[in-house]
Amino acid sequence: MELLQNLALGFGGAVSPINLLFCLFGCLIGTLIGVLPGIGPIATIAMLLPITFGLSPLGALIMLAGIYYGAQYGGSTTAILLKLPGESSSVVTCIDGYEMAQKGRAGAALTIAAVGSFFAGTVGTLLIAGFAPILASFAEKFRSPEYFSLMLFGLIAAVVLAQGSIIKAIGMIVLGLLLGLTGTESQSGTARFTFGVPELYDGIDFVPLAMGLFGFAEIMTNLDRRGRDRATAAPVGGMMPTREEIRRSIPAILRGTFIGSLLGILPGGGAVLSAFAAYTLEKKIAKDPSIFGRGAVEGVAAPESANNAGAQTSFIPLLTLGIPSTPVMALMMGAMTIQGIAPGSAILTERPELFWGMIASMWVGNLMLVIINLPLIGIWIKLLQVPYRLLFPCILVLCCVGAYSISSSTFLVMMMAGFALLGYVFAKIGCEGAPFLLGFVLGPLMEENFRRSMVLSFGDPVIFVQRPISLTILLAAVALILLIVIPQFRSTREVAFQDP
Amino acid sequence: MRKSFPLLAALAVAGMAALPASPALAQQYPDKPVRIQLGFPAGGGADILARWYADKLAKASGGTFIVENKVGASGNLALDATAKAKPDGLTLMLASTVTTAGNAAVFKTMPMDVQKDIVPIVGFAETPFVLAVAPDSPINSIADLTAFIKSKGGKAKYGSATTSALASTAIYLKQIGAEATHVGYKATANAIQDVTGKEIDFAFADVIFAMGQAKQGRIKMLAIASDGRSPGLPDVPTLKELNGSRTGDIVALWGVWAPTGTPKEITDKLVAWTNEITKSDDTQKFLISTGATPFVSTQADYKNKFEISLKAWAEAVKLANIEAQ
Numbered sequence A: 001m002e003l004l005q006n007l008a009l010g011f012g013g014a015v016s017p018i019n020l021l022f023c024l025f026g027c028l029i030g031t032l033i034g035v036l037p038g039i040g041p042i043a044t045i046a047m048l049l050p051i052t053f054g055l056s057p058l059g060a061l062i063m064l065a066g067i068y069y070g071a072q073y074g075g076s077t078t079a080i081l082l083k084l085p086g087e088s089s090s091v092v093t094c095i096d097g098y099e100m101a102q103k104g105r106a107g108a109a110l111t112i113a114a115v116g117s118f119f120a121g122t123v124g125t126l127l128i129a130g131f132a133p134i135l136a137s138f139a140e141k142f143r144s145p146e147y148f149s150l151m152l153f154g155l156i157a158a159v160v161l162a163q164g165s166i167i168k169a170i171g172m173i174v175l176g177l178l179l180g181l182t183g184t185e186s187q188s189g190t191a192r193f194t195f196g197v198p199e200l201y202d203g204i205d206f207v208p209l210a211m212g213l214f215g216f217a218e219i220m221t222n223l224d225r226r227g228r229d230r231a232t233a234a235p236v237g238g239m240m241p242t243r244e245e246i247r248r249s250i251p252a253i254l255r256g257t258f259i260g261s262l263l264g265i266l267p268g269g270g271a272v273l274s275a276f277a278a279y280t281l282e283k284k285i286a287k288d289p290s291i292f293g294r295g296a297v298e299g300v301a302a303p304e305s306a307n308n309a310g311a312q313t314s315f316i317p318l319l320t321l322g323i324p325s326t327p328v329m330a331l332m333m334g335a336m337t338i339q340g341i342a343p344g345s346a347i348l349t350e351r352p353e354l355f356w357g358m359i360a361s362m363w364v365g366n367l368m369l370v371i372i373n374l375p376l377i378g379i380w381i382k383l384l385q386v387p388y389r390l391l392f393p394c395i396l397v398l399c400c401v402g403a404y405s406i407s408s409s410t411f412l413v414m415m416m417a418g419f420a421l422l423g424y425v426f427a428k429i430g431c432e433g434a435p436f437l438l439g440f441v442l443g444p445l446m447e448e449n450f451r452r453s454m455v456l457s458f459g460d461p462v463i464f465v466q467r468p469i470s471l472t473i474l475l476a477a478v479a480l481i482l483l484i485v486i487p488q489f490r491s492t493r494e495v496a497f498q499d500p
Numbered sequence B: 001m002r003k004s005f006p007l008l009a010a011l012a013v014a015g016m017a018a019l020p021a022s023p024a025l026a027q028q029y030p031d032k033p034v035r036i037q038l039g040f041p042a043g044g045g046a047d048i049l050a051r052w053y054a055d056k057l058a059k060a061s062g063g064t065f066i067v068e069n070k071v072g073a074s075g076n077l078a079l080d081a082t083a084k085a086k087p088d089g090l091t092l093m094l095a096s097t098v099t100t101a102g103n104a105a106v107f108k109t110m111p112m113d114v115q116k117d118i119v120p121i122v123g124f125a126e127t128p129f130v131l132a133v134a135p136d137s138p139i140n141s142i143a144d145l146t147a148f149i150k151s152k153g154g155k156a157k158y159g160s161a162t163t164s165a166l167a168s169t170a171i172y173l174k175q176i177g178a179e180a181t182h183v184g185y186k187a188t189a190n191a192i193q194d195v196t197g198k199e200i201d202f203a204f205a206d207v208i209f210a211m212g213q214a215k216q217g218r219i220k221m222l223a224i225a226s227d228g229r230s231p232g233l234p235d236v237p238t239l240k241e242l243n244g245s246r247t248g249d250i251v252a253l254w255g256v257w258a259p260t261g262t263p264k265e266i267t268d269k270l271v272a273w274t275n276e277i278t279k280s281d282d283t284q285k286f287l288i289s290t291g292a293t294p295f296v297s298t299q300a301d302y303k304n305k306f307e308i309s310l311k312a313w314a315e316a317v318k319l320a321n322i323e324a325q
Helices: A001-013 A019-034 A041-054 A056-080 A086-102 A108-142 A144-161 A166-180 A204-228 A243-264 A270-285 A299-313 A314-323 A328-337 A345-350 A350-384 A388-407 A411-428 A432-456 A468-486 A487-497 B005-014 B046-059 B071-085 B097-106 B142-152 B163-176 B187-197 B207-215 B238-244 B265-280 B281-289 B299-320
Strands: B034-038 B065-069 B091-096 B118-127 B129-133 B158-161 B181-184 B200-204 B222-224 B251-259
Touching: A001 A108, A001 A166, A001 A350, A019 A041, A019 A056, A019 A350, A041 A056, A041 A388, A041 B046, A056 A086, A056 A108, A056 A204, A056 A350, A086 A108, A086 A204, A086 A270, A086 A299, A086 A432, A108 A243, A108 A299, A108 A314, A108 A350, A108 B299, A144 A166, A144 A432, A144 A468, A166 A432, A166 A487, A166 B222, A204 A388, A204 A411, A204 A432, A204 B163, A243 A270, A243 A299, A243 B299, A270 A299, A299 A314, A299 B281, A314 A328, A314 A345, A314 A350, A328 B005, A328 B046, A345 A350, A345 B187, A350 B091, A388 A411, A411 A432, A432 B034, A468 B200, B034 B071, B046 B065, B046 B091, B046 B158, B046 B265, B046 B281, B071 B091, B071 B097, B071 B251, B091 B097, B091 B118, B097 B163, B097 B299, B118 B299, B129 B142, B129 B163, B129 B187, B142 B163, B142 B238, B158 B163, B158 B207, B163 B200, B163 B299, B187 B200, B187 B207, B200 B207, B207 B222, B207 B281, B222 B238, B222 B299, B251 B265, B251 B299, B265 B281
Parallel strands: B034 B065, B034 B091, B158 B181, B158 B200
Antiparallel strands: B091 B251, B118 B251, B129 B200, B129 B222
């Protein structure tokens, strides 16, 4: 009953005309920047932060949060249509979403992504409303050793992501891992693999890497192919999923939402895993894993739901503990500070109207996004009809603008070009980008947490098995390895890793 | 993608709406948009501070001030961009003495010379570090902590995510003549989480974050690392008053910087505007609410603080044995 009263209080604040307007404004901008490759929510929120100085605290937070989950919705659009992942969470959407688009199912993929995201957003919002403090105390049990085990599990699971040879997949993960180690090391502060280039001291930025490796390389491959057979543009198709696609999506959305909600609450790295984990699970439990990588609708539904659920629940550590779990949350914290609000449990007791207003606005925002996005899908898929000779230069320019805007320097643009070449070579020799990116993202987190755990235990590796959560995850990792290597499972694995 | 172009323009306009249009007074500084280099990413504490001042400077001068996040190499990219810019007042830098004096001490090779290529113009706020322990820890004072560290014989653990936190700890440990084990973190929030969870024994954290955590009872603040107490935290004693640790000399004192050779008419204007902003009620309220200490000064004052900082950082880096790159 109390929850209902609280939600009523929240909706009272959130649906005032002015706040609805802020929500709409935030969602529109978020969708837009999500669709524009390379321009992420971080830069946008930072740019709009000064505007919020003069707004009411609730209005400011509603608008900024709208940008954030608007970008989550919009980000899947370019991943599906153009194979351009704007952030780590949409990398896996590229795999099957882009294949669906190639088969003329772009509209269906986008619709399922939007509906799945809405469902996941609703569940995520309810979780925050009902269980935020409990979930936060669970998240607090995850310390360095637990993170190490989780990342290790994620990397092993990444092998399952591969469609081709398992050896190549492992090779790609390790290569990604090595690249991820570039920059300043966390314990001693030593610079590694920087070759004296100051731009590399903080490591390689994800955005130019992903855009080069996926988007640019795809353009080069396309031009290569088109030069030979002058293929016509991909068929457009309708925006409604078929009954069969809906039937297969529903359980995938449910599972994706569950995984995303759970991993989203972990500060520092959990959210990165959610889309990957959801995809991996779908592929593992599928009756016919060989459809993945060829346009499996589950491969869109699950990760898209997972990343949106994670986007919502990542508010939990900020709202209950005052700990920002992602760079975007750090920004939200900044916005709160400007408004004179200390993020954390105090919000709930001192400013309940603000806390519940934000939560109510999350749901309103998700609803708005579905309403905004469904009609837009019709427009987005028409992009595929734009002649490729006009489309690809636009993509290249937008990507360059995005890469430049990250640190106002041309270095990242050049780096992106380098990764484009690398991605082209990968495509030519049949190596996949997804395991590479997973290694790149998880590797440094794993190393950092491993080294910190070892310092904390004064060099005793027992720390990883002494803790129940860490031990459980490690055992699950061992089980996963057995599943891959034990001979009687080999037949299943052959199916899972067969060349498409 | 063609459809996006009008939308892109709309986005740009929306972003600019925050900044007043530049008046067409060609003779008067700033007649063109002023770019403020900032070595920190969008959205962090430094960025908020920079955008606050950029916004107010625009209002005070009638010009346009744009914050450029030139992120990388601990702020060295922003230092370099400023050093190499034309000294016409149209490129400024917002930085603290930690980035300028600190980097000069930490990095073996610098892309520029902080004493020759750039000049401090005016300081405006000090953002000190706070020494924190777990809320339910038996340690209730710096004296308790000192005794605890000594009793552990080097096995007491402290966390740090920044050079400042590491150097502050080194100065404190030197002062008490003890050693402790260093645990590195990428973000102060994670170090403080480990203090709350008792994975580590103590850590220095920036005051803005520490205040929020202390308010929720997630940490205890034992001391502040600046020379004077923070107006936002009048009850937290300074390390200097407790045991004479000179951590205040390496504290972050934020200010406006410019390439060497920027005309005096321009820097004088900047000093006047900045001080006026710092003295204003809403800025005072904003700074104090974040635990910062407002700092109104002349150019000579800020330069003097910078020189003290240069010397103190050189010593602290040796003490902390911070790897030079």
